[in-house]
Amino acid sequence: MTARPTVVVVDDSPELRAVVTARLQASGLFEVVGQGGDGGEAMMLAHAHQPTLMLLDASMPVLDGLECLPLVLAVSPETQVVMYTGFGARGLAERARQLGAVDFVEKSVPLDVLVDRLRALVATSAPRVGREARALRVASEQDDVAVRDQQLLDEHLERYREVFDQAAIGMATMTLNGSIVRANPALVHLVGLPAEELVGLDYGVLTRQHGDLLDQALARITTSEADSVVFDHPIEARHHTGTARVTLTPIRDSGGEPLYIFAQVQDVTTELALRRSEDVFRLLVSAVEDYAIFMLDVAGNVASWNPGAEHIKGYRADEIVGRHFRVFYPEEDQLVGHPEHNLELALREGVHTEEGWRVRRDGSRFWARVAITAVYDDTGLHRGYAKVTRDQTEQREYEEQLRVALEQQSHLLAVTAHELRTPAAVIAGAVGMLRDGDRDEEGLGVGLDQEQRAQVLEALSSSAQRLQRLLSDLGTASDVQSEELELEPEQVSLRHALRSSADRVMAAHGSERIRVQVGSDVELVVDPARLGQAVDNLLENAVRHGRPPIALRGERTADGVRIEVSDAGHGLEPELVDRVFDRFVHAGATAGTGLGLYVVREIARLHGGEAAYVADGTDGRPAFVIDLPVGAPEH
Incomplete structure (x- = not known):
């Protein structure tokens, strides 16, 4: 019987492996030589069996099919890998073929279709199997062999006839001079010649110009008591090129004289390839x-x-x-x-x-x-x-960073929505009052008095400033992240810059009072808009999260100037001190976007300075400080 194509089934579902294996075996077309549950086992099974085909699941623990496919082909180059998957994505099929898969089969197809697909893959190279192969029998006899030798051959051949004809490896009986008397179907297939052409042929013709190896082997058998002689020679048939290993065993009479030769011819191309693949495997593992x-x-x-x-x-x-x-x-x-x-x-x-x-x-x-x-x-x-x-350290760190980024993004969206909700409600309410406040229930004009109008307009102005500050922080943070934030420096009075920030924040919060202290005025080169944004953010934090009185100080230092904002609150919690200027760090769900202090620090750094939190400021209270050089920033 001609050897059937061998198959290894790799899937993390034992039940699926069992069903597929049973169907392949029942077809009579394939021999399942191994099963595995993950990519690591796939590589080991490919190395051990060098199968004709491998059914490889795309999704498995440890190593999935896409990861291990190149490794499987490295240790078993001749194996045809069929990606067998529950996913039907076109991109997955294309990727599998790029990595070396010969086909891509979805698990939803009937098992009979799977069998047909596999049979089609090996149709051009696989040996015939089943009844057709078993029906191949060569039974002709050599007319020119002496009657005496033929009778002796018949006596011994009868005992081996059944195993001879059904053997998976090539077999032949030969005369002592090497002429073929009988050949089995496996040898017919191996050498690619019809049975009728083999009978009477000198086996040396099949050795591809290595007939001297046959002559030397026959000489050893006829001149000594050697039990067997083995040699290798190349084979080149219509369907196959490789190496054959021949084992010659003499059949002797009771006196020890050789009567005829029994030859076993085995295709060892795969075995030699296996040895080479083992070397490749060792090189692969080493590389x-x-x-x-x-x-x-x-x-x-x-x-x-x-x-x-x-x-x-x-x-x-x-x-x-x-x-x-x-x-x-x-x-x-x-x-x-x-x-x-x-x-x-x-x-x-x-x-x-x-x-x-x-x-x-x-x-x-x-x-x-x-x-x-x-x-x-x-x-x-x-x-x-x-x-x-x-x-997997880097992968784990990446996943953790991604998780944190998603949390930060979620927080930013939630807080931004919260920050937008109040000014949006104020603006909507103010617009409604201005639109409808001049009419009573009967449509008669009643009008808003001057004080009411001033209050409405003040609310609108405060809300607009709040929205502008939020938009400014979001835009600045985005520019910093993309390294696109640019400064437009000019000479600025420190006293004027601080007073302007205090006025803006007090105007936005009405009743709040901010004490501004500048020992002696200093002229420094900064971007006034960005510096104002940074100081405004520190003052806004003091107003919203601190306690009055609020102080804004500016003073000359040995290295430049220091701007300090303090209030009467208890200061930061200890766990926030080292992280408070990081992006998206906040003190709680209602503490803001977590961008304000980040923007302050980045603006300070772009000017060649730094921002910091100090637990003991000028008046002994916790404070946020910005240190800046006097001259223009260097870039």
Whole structure:
């Protein structure tokens, strides 16, 4: 029987693997030689079996199908990988083909359709299977063989006829001079010649100009008592080019004299390719630096070490081989036996995966994604574990940053909506009063008195200023983030700049009083609009979140000028002191956008200065300060 195409099924669903395997086996067209539940097992199974086909699930734990596909093809280049997935996205199919998949099959298709798709993939190279292959029988005899030899051949051939014709490898009976008397279907397929052309043919013709190897083998059999002779030669048929391994065994009479030759011819191209792939695999493992790939013995001691392991964990091979792998775990995990427990899980379940903290040689920790797979030999004996570790620290930090960014964005949207709601309500109410305040219920004009109109207009002005300040902070923060904020510096009086900010804030808040103190006036080169924005923000914070009296001071320092804003409040909570100028940092859900102080600091820095919070200001009260140089900022 001609060997059927071999298949490995990899899917994280045991039930699906069982159903697909049963259907492929029942078809009689394929032989399922292995099953796996994740990408790590896919790579190991590809390396071990070199299958004709691999059904590979796209979504799996540890290593998904897209991640492990290049690794599978690296260790088994001849394997045709079919991506078998529950996702129908066009982009996923295109990506799978870019990585080397030969087909993309959705799990929703009937199993019979799946079988047909797989059969079509191997139709051009797979050997014929089932009844058609079993029906191939070569039974002709060689007319020019001596009757005496033919009778002897018949006596022995009868005993091997059934196994001979149904064998998966090529078989032939030959005369002592190498002429083929009988060939089985497997040999017919291997060499690509009809059975009738093989009968009577000198086997040396099939060796592709290596007939001397056959002559030497026949000489050893006829001149010695050798039980068998083996040699390799190239084969080149219509459907295949590779290497054949021939084993010649003499059939002897009771006196030990050879009667005829029994030949087994096996295609070892795959075996040789496997050896080459093992070399490629070793090179691959040695070249990979993003993954620590190494072996453990049955006790958990490190048995091999690749450059990726050295890169990630910091140990050289001579420092770690032979030591127990528990050294990679934090001390708290070692104390509770977590490493040993992981080996137990891998042995029981076949593979164990997890994410957690691991320890490098220098004692530093990193966040790792780990897969431990139990490894067995061909006899089923447990030989150890394969361990794959990937440093996920940067990915974890990125995910944490993304989470924080989303929280900050959510807070900004909520607070912005809150900040907009009050001035919007004031403006809407004021407009309504101005529009309807001149009429009574009968439509007669009653009018607003002068004081009422002044109050309405003051409310409108205050709300407009509040909106402008919010928009200004949002715009400035955006410009800072995109590095597009530019200054327009000019010479400004410190006393005039501070007095202008105090007037704006007092006008917006009516009853609030701000005490402005400037020891001696100083002329400095700044962008007056940006400086005003920064000072306004500090005063707004004092008005909204502090307690009166509020003081605004300006003074000359040895390095330039210092602007200080203080109030009678209790100051910042200790946990906010180191972060208060960071973007989106706020004291609570109603504390503002978290942009005001960030904008203050960035404006100060653009001027070559700095902003800070001091727990003990000029008058002993907590204060926010801006330190600026007198001259123009350098850029």
